Amino acid sequence: MATILVLWCLLAASVGCTLAADCPASRLHLTEAPYQNYFLSDCITSSHVIVTSPDANTNNSNAKPRLLVAWPAGNSGAAAYFEAENNETLGLHLESSTTDGEVLETVNEPAPDGAKNENARVGVKGLIRFNTPALLTLPILGSIRSIRDYSEGGGILSPDVQNAVVTEKFGSDGGQFYRTWFDGVTTTWIDFTPASGAEAVQIITGDKWKLRFGTGTYAFRATFNYPQSDQLSASEVLNNASQGLVKESVELITSLSFLSYSNKLLAGSWRFLTYFGRDSMLSALLMQNILSQGEGGALEAIIGAVIERINNTDGTVCHEENLGDYASFLARQKGIDSSAPACDYKMVDTDFLLPVLMRDYFINTDTGRSRAAPFLTKKATFLEENAGVAYCELAQRTAEKIMNTTAPFVSSHVASNLIHLKDGESVGEWRDSGSGLGGGRIPYDVNTALVPAGLRAIATLSQAGIFPDHPEWADTADKYAQVWEDETLRFFEVSVSQSDAQQLVEQYVSDAALAGPPNTDQITGNITFYSLALGGVNNKPVRVMNTDDCFRHFLLNTTDQDQLSLFLDQTADHILQNFPVGLSTDVGLFVANPAYAGDKSISDQFKNSDYHGTVVWSWQLAMMAAGLGRQLARCDADGAPDFCNTDLRSKARDAYKALWDKIDKNRAQLSGEVWSWEYNNGYQPVPLSAFSTTESDIIQLWSLTFLAVHEEDV
Template structure:
């Protein structure tokens, strides 16, 4: 039987040293999901087996996904006896190689531009099973089914075919893509004494398997990506991480390619601009540089996908079969890629990242001229445009949209979500901002940080002479945004009222732990998630305590001393305070605390089953830790006339140091969770214990996530130990 690990998020990484085609494998266990990764010179594959055991809410499933084309195959099974929860499935190791998966090139030795490649393995059914639904489609379409209440796209699903396989007792399920040149195949055949695979007449998708083991092959003939090996994704100085953290570096490699970094697997196995840029900003110290390195791969991918009409940076790409399907919805028969541009936060990261690499590193400086003379080739509308012109277009958009607030500091002039959208920044679930239209992180951190970077890039000569005024104008704008935005989001609650609200929340949420109100010894202060919310009340501020302070800590060195000291004080207080008074829990730092909202709707909207509720996100922990260290390092690295005031306020300084160390204690206590996307908690034995997010909802968080691997680079500074 295949090796099973218990409740760990990153498991067994194995690196093969075969000279002709080196491979890497990784096993990640998060019951009821067993995840297997295989990468080599042929293809990169992620195979997931869902074996729900007695959980009748989850359906047994074999899922294979590929970053090439952002595509996959999902096969859903039911027990032949009709009793939900009675069918268990698992992958078995090969008796020949000892490995669970084997990569395939079925056109090996044949001259072809697009060989049929993929992955093979052995799947075991512990009782007779019926395959009732195969989905051979883009990952977006598979997500629409798994997360959209069983939503299937008939134009896609009606193309699925099944035939008898090439050997006796086998079966093949296949689908030709909308481009009429690419096909996905799923083949099954009995192994050992297992019954023949039987296609049941009268139903297009029904296939029967007996109790026993079956071989499977999942393949397609779409052009493959060129993966960056662990040795190539990391800088030479960081190569020791491969041996020290084989699982995380294997995961990082699986998400890194020569032309882009992808966000996570399995659900987001393609380009996401925000994810890749945040990841590089946090991991820049360990990533490979130069022409063939990970940093330039990420930046070039972002520039390739810029909307040239308004300078908006692409959030998510549409490629391959999903691009074809999307184009067909508008009457266009084309597989040309496209982009989603509805996010309002993503554009600001680009100038920040460009500055950090092309101005602040020696290799970046030497590469700047050649890199920005490169011509775009990915989006049809950008073909032939230089990277320099696309970067300038993004900067023009930022300068244009930030000018109104720089001139007049009103709510109307802040940055709003786009009309008709319910999300627009990282809290992008439908209720992540509680209906808020003006996000805290974008307005108080991303806009001024982006403006500071634009000024630096202008001074560094990366823009045309027509924008020489940006050298000073962008800094002037940034100063206004730094100094004048925080007060719009500030929430201050007198101590007595705060205690009442927390006690009320404990009842509203049925939180079984202590209200901890004895920890409230003064006014509670924090900055709300957004303005103009719709959840619970018509309050102008969405009164949810949150971790988005990390953006301002990590991206800015603010100079308004009174404001900086107050900001650090509230941030440290809220990190140190236990939930539901603050953000701290044994499961780590919660990204939201709705205890001060004052309504049942707040408790319902931000719960431990909500994607951006009282849950924990790894990368927010990393950015918070890095941000606190950045602010503390200012006390070491500043001159006497530029050192922040809080450095000489021993009480405040020690409180910030205490918050830094407390945060790291929480991170260290939850290391087994850190490489996943998001996790939740249950209350047991008098504490909040970490549990997988899927404990409460039928939604899988990604078991490897690009920005959750940033703890490879973000480490504790022991000089601040108390």
Template sequence: MSRPRNYGRVTLWLLITPLLNSIASAANDDCPASRLHLSEPPYDNYLLSDCHTSSHVIVTSPVRGGKDLDPRLLVAWPAGNSGIAIYFEPENGVRGSLGLNLENATSTGNALESLDLGSTDSKNENPRVGVTGLVHFDSPAILTIPILGSIRAIRDYSEGGKTLHPKLQNAVAVVPGDVPGGAAIYRDWLDKQTTTWLTFAQTGDVDAVKIIPGDRYTLRFGQGTYNFTATFNYPQMSQLSPQQVLNSGSQDLVAQNPDQTTSLSFLSYKSKILAGTWRFLTYFGRDSMISVLLMRSILSQGEGGAIEAAISAVLERVNKNDGTVCHEEVIGDYATFLNQQNGVDSSAPSCDYKMVDTDYYLPIVMKDYFVDTETGKDRAEDFLNTKASFLQENAGTSYRDLAQSTAEKIMKTSAPFAASQSIENLIQLKNGESVGEWRDSNNGLGGGRIPYDVNTALVPAGLRAVGRLARDGFFTGHEDWKTLADEYAQIWEDKTLDFFKVTVPANEARDLVTQYVKEAGSSAPAFSERITGDVVFYGLALNGDNNQPIVRVMNTDDCFRLFLLDTTNQTQLSSFLDQTANNILAPFPVGLSTEAGLLVANPAYGGSQSYADNWSNSQYHGTVIWSWQLAMMAAGLQRQLDRCGGDKPGKSASDTHSSIYKFFSFSI
């Protein structure tokens, strides 16, 4: 499929640096490690997990094809959404000339070993854990920037215009070590309890690590190999092993797909399922619920299983006052930082509630598990009676009450459109926010305020789920929801699509595609001769930039409607399936198809240079491929084909269905 304490404590551990490998090996005798190495030049990724801690180490080496990148060693920890990033430059000053890599230890044959050093701080009983390894520099290097504490702080630097927060950076200390030739960097977190340490030691006859005084202390390394250890003493989470994250019927996947199941395990914990590593590596509500919906058939169920971990994490973070589901949590050092920015001396976690799509996934995923599976049915009562504890403001509130608050919000906000089908009554982004659903980058929706996926798929699917949950007794005091939710859903299913429909006459479509290829500066063919009739698709959003009533970008968000709904308006359904089949089978830039998969956006029909610029292949939600959208499209097509009758999609009666089946067969 992005954050150190007392000088004496640091030097104490430098004294025993030579013993760290033996300590790690002894610890791992009774705690076997899970390892994964993924090389994607100029990046080398190493995942290492055991019963003590989980670490993701990334080495960025410009000489391996990333000459515009800064050499970097990054360590990311799921616990506390924390980590370390250290940036280097070549001593010779030639950008792109410094290469670095991890080396395997001769004693173990591994690039990394996990560390559990026990408690080293009288003020903090948490064990100091982390990772150790050998890093090799192929020429002398200068460590220029160390960022220790929070993944969010690292992300602010790497993706936020090289933003460094003085309050965090000023606490970074660089000290010499008692072990000759070594040095250490550490930082006390703002909570006055946690510390992150990074130490370096010589191996063999390499140059001693040299501290270079200046505005900020930096370190100089010679050509050769150094031992590094990265540790911290924040509370750890209980990880689900590859066997634990999968259900009994899917255990063979561990052997068949070891890389994928190890990656899945690295992101799966008993308290929550995490978004991708390293840049996020914490709770994101939408991501975890989409993952559960797409992977429910293989994930572990029941108490302590992956599905309940994901659902409980969402419920724990619901805003109980208005039912809004949390998009992203803020925890660890960054939580303290933001609290202090607001004048509050606290390390309490907080949540981002700006998204408008995430609410609807909650009843959908609850219905999918607690109504549609036998294990879920058996677990529902005990699960819903669980009391929340993660957010202070939710402490003691039952999961049932938190789920009901979200359902109440869904019913309330969907009622205006059910009563009067106007643009004004559709779901819009929140005031002051430029994002609100999965295309949450600056140009993702082209300034649109009323997103296609939310209004045509997520709202009616959420309403259907609320109705079913109500009929199964999940809510109290809302008997009317048993029928009213479905009445609302029917209106949203049938009456929203036309607001987003774009029809481009064939002659105009051919001209626009040809014009787009020129504006994009592409040497690829336009395939305009493939356009033999009107091009039809549903725009990304309404009320876009430059007074665009519809953001005229063809897209893959049809997958939400295919995957989440069983619509009954047959005329509309046939037309919808037909345009979906045409667009996913047609080659880009006529449609969405490429040799690598479906693009999530095709701006060829926008008719202006801004469309080509805003949805380029360098944009986060531009002419790029997202794997989960491919998976949802395939699963959605399968769902619709299954409704046609017969066990095999190939038995469908219409040409449209046959076309869809050709794509489905290709995509999987």
């Protein structure tokens, strides 16, 4: 589905500066129709340029002609939306430069003497061609969040943002838009001038000023003057043993480098070009065997970014940072004049990942053990409220929160004491779209996997002296973990009789008007799975089959033998049985299958147009593969589980191999965030944006984990 072209080069020159020969620039071109994605990174700045050009073959009514530039620095960007002047179909594309043959070049202009903002004006320039006269009808300048809210939020535009956009002539025959951010010093510009004999750019005045272009080619520049981040190069993001990937997997390592910086790793581009705690930690756990360690390495960048953003009051780990123009925007809504970064703390899953990652690095690696003391004594600087607080203190706040919130269930074993979404929030874990949990309040993945994994890690960290104020955790956290491992699955278990399962699947196929086969011949007994969440409609379990089994397989080595065997058996069934009986299709495992919900109002929330519906997420494939590999590898270690001596081991191996067959078949999609499907003599991969206003990120951090996750001989 994605056509990939990767070019590595050295930039000889750019506007305003000459790059040294030891400063390589990386270029990447990824196609997912109707989106053309161009990446350019060098020692000056990093830019992601997306050209959207729908045509008669575009199966996407939401796509609009557009030029979008996204910058990791400040999670910022510039978007220009176009319309054909007449009723023709507007096509636009980038052209190669006549000087160096490249599609994009870096812009770097020093700040004028005496300027209020002393940062250089940097960005990207190129050539864009229109096949028919066009109007630039809408510029959005500043935060990526503003652009995302418009594209996915039904055209939401903030008057405070848009009213600050200035339109003016640029030179003798060009035009530009610019906007000064809410901080009063940073500015984003986008300008256009005719090239190759094209007509002059015209400014059309009115309530909303527009720029008019004739048929032909125009030079564009998108720039801003925000402080730049220190990007990790392809070699810097990898450990010594993995340097071969720089040449073996050029496009994937280029993507990983684009998202990697000395102080954090970013979730994805273009829509999530900033820190997300869950994304970065899950990525680190899956890729820890290839990421660079030690001071200045990728693993410490991830852990440090998480600890820096912990809520010092209650220990909650930050889900998403707000910085740059969007931070100022949110502050203004509260009546505060500030551009200081802030955090979103609404998630309930992210806390439990931090101790797991800390244990895996500071306890389980030689480098981590040597770095624990100097790293954890560092003082926080990112958030004003955390300034001067040692990393070890902040990490301990999170561990204290985990111990406090998990204790009630240990003493009671009742569902009401499981981890719930926060009051007033409809989301709280990775399925964080409005319908991702089907209205549930007690998420399966958090309670049955993340909580006990976090507790196990706290015990190990305490045993190593990481939390000297709480030596008792060495024993107590392990006891807590055992209870959560053994006693939580039963609340989520769903068992459907063979006859009921056949009827439910047939009714679902009819209700959803599925084109594919019902596959009910694969129902040869009861169907067992674990509900997506508890506390759904009428306070019932959300009976949606799902891939979140992968968390438990990957994060835990459980010891209740009967429970482990039953759990592994039903996971293998879901992989071996085809949708809508199981989760398996030619395009991968669906992260949700609502066929057994028995409620159309539930199943309607999990369609192939829904962000967490009957769609495929790359990282869930990776974690499922890694998790099953870990469980099967236990059979070759001391104290092998009981299933290793039964037919279940063979069945699990079959499921593991079947999963890898599907992964291999979908290599073209794996670096992207999520994909959907259409049925045409089988399931065919289709971009989610074909059915939704959501554009899947063309590169996503946790979708790059197949760099490290491989099929094992188990």
